[in-house]
Amino acid sequence: xxxxxxxxxxxxxxxxxxxxxxxxxxxxxFSDDDRKAREYxxxxxxxxxxxxxxxxxxxxxxxxxxxxxxxxKAIPIMIGSHFDSVPHGGAFDGTAGVVAxxxxxRVLNEEGIVTExxxxxxxxxxxxxxxxxxxxYGSRAIKGDVSVEQLKAAVDDKGxxxxxxxxxxxxxxAKIGEAKRExxxxxAFIELHIEQGPILEHEGIDIGIVDSIxxxxxxxxxxxxxxxxxxxxxxxxxxxxxxxAADLIIYVNELAKTAGEGTVGTVGKIxxxxxxxxxxxxxxxxxxxxxxGEQETMDEIWNKxxxxxxxxxxxxFDANYSNxxxxxxxxxxxxxxxxxxxxxxxxxxxYKRMASGAGHDAMVMASIAPTAMVFVPSKNGxxxxxxxxxxxxxxxxxxEVVFETLLSxxxx
Ligand SMILES: [Zn+2]
Numbered sequence: 001x002x003x004x005x006x007x008x009x010x011x012x013x014x015x016x017x018x019x020x021x022x023x024x025x026x027x028x029x030f031s032d033d034d035r036k037a038r039e040y041x042x043x044x045x046x047x048x049x050x051x052x053x054x055x056x057x058x059x060x061x062x063x064x065x066x067x068x069x070x071x072x073k074a075i076p077i078m079i080g081s082h083f084d085s086v087p088h089g090g091a092f093d094g095t096a097g098v099v100a101x102x103x104x105x106r107v108l109n110e111e112g113i114v115t116e117x118x119x120x121x122x123x124x125x126x127x128x129x130x131x132x133x134x135x136x137y138g139s140r141a142i143k144g145d146v147s148v149e150q151l152k153a154a155v156d157d158k159g160x161x162x163x164x165x166x167x168x169x170x171x172x173x174a175k176i177g178e179a180k181r182e183x184x185x186x187x188a189f190i191e192l193h194i195e196q197g198p199i200l201e202h203e204g205i206d207i208g209i210v211d212s213i214x215x216x217x218x219x220x221x222x223x224x225x226x227x228x229x230x231x232x233x234x235x236x237x238x239x240x241x242x243x244x245a246a247d248l249i250i251y252v253n254e255l256a257k258t259a260g261e262g263t264v265g266t267v268g269k270i271x272x273x274x275x276x277x278x279x280x281x282x283x284x285x286x287x288x289x290x291x292x293g294e295q296e297t298m299d300e301i302w303n304k305x306x307x308x309x310x311x312x313x314x315x316x317f318d319a320n321y322s323n324x325x326x327x328x329x330x331x332x333x334x335x336x337x338x339x340x341x342x343x344x345x346x347x348x349x350x351y352k353r354m355a356s357g358a359g360h361d362a363m364v365m366a367s368i369a370p371t372a373m374v375f376v377p378s379k380n381g382x383x384x385x386x387x388x389x390x391x392x393x394x395x396x397x398x399x400e401v402v403f404e405t406l407l408s409x410x411x412x
Pocket of ligand 1: 082093094127193360
């Protein structure tokens with residue numbers, strides 16, 4: 001049985017490895033806090049009888065052998081998440097999934113279960129990219145997407161490159177390529193994570209089964225009108241760029257609201273020029289951030305916004321736009337989702353299928369292995385802040401679900 005006291009101790013202990021005590025968890029990659037946290041994880045893995053090792057990227061693994069030594073069942077199932085944090089973050093983001101991995105290893109032992117597949121419990125770093133701006137690093141290294149050149153180019157705010165930081169940490173950064181695992185060499189990857197949003201708590205649901213991790217399209221829009229005198233220019237002779245921008249901003253909001261599929265649309269940054277109280281706004285630039293589990297939806301929303309921008313030209317405005325970021329949505333594995341659903345029902349917990357609005361290592365792992373994610377509720381939807389919280393009982397439910405899912409995937 002999943003033990004609530006044990007996971008509480010894990011979470012509380014991990015939270016002590018921070019460079020900002022009393023002000024949330026700040027655990028940057030290849031720091032002293034990383035070292036202490038990783039020592040704790042390894043110690044717990046050792047206690048659970050796992051074979052502990054680190055790959056070339058510095059990701060921590062604990063391996064538990066299975067009964068089958070050849071064929072498809074000799075390929076490992078992977079369970080885990082990341083243990084780095086954002087500055088002044090919470091105790092649960094990432095760590096909850098690492099603790100889930102530790103606890104599942106213990107429960108397998110206690111229940112005397114020998115799986116057919118080997119199971120590798122994994123703890124990634126630099127998922128947040130908080131130190132080097134190199135997010136999803138551990139999983140990208142497994143995919144083979146991190147080069148020595150990238151390690152040299154990624155620097156922290158003290159000017160230390162990731163390449164150097166790894167060396168002083170005791171890793172051979174020149175060998176980063178060795179972290180790569182071939183397509184088909186991992187039977188499944190399952191990540192438990194806190195939701196980081198308010199949906200599960202708001203709807204009183206125990207478990208989120210992640211259908212897809214949303215894609216992101218981000219644009220910058222510029223509308224140029226005429227910066228005229230606010231006193232002498234009559235209303236019908238104005239080309240007020242801000243009024244037109246305001247219409248488009250509301251349009252982004254409306255389109256996202258009606259789209260479904262976990263779609264969200266945000267205008268989070270705007271600049272008005274010349275920016276004086278007595279001048280009609282002559283130029284406005286703003287961002288549009290669209291996220292959805294469906295690429296089609298992302299594109300449809302943008303196309304409608306684009307038409308709105310084009311239409312401004314007929315009204316005497318100049319208007320431009322450019323794409324800043326385009327990331328495709330990632331669909332997670334249907335078979336594993338079904339196993340999660342069955343496991344949740346068996347345990348008597350409520351669940352819903354949902355999109356993940358945030359990126360996770362699972363989105364990278366999905367490109368090399370069948371991958372799934374389980375969400376547990378976040379109190380008040382808060383994350384990336386010291387207030388981040390998940391009740392231990394809720395976390396325990398999520399771990400039980402991942403445990404059941406592991407057994408189903410193993411038997412498949
Ligand atoms: Zn995370």
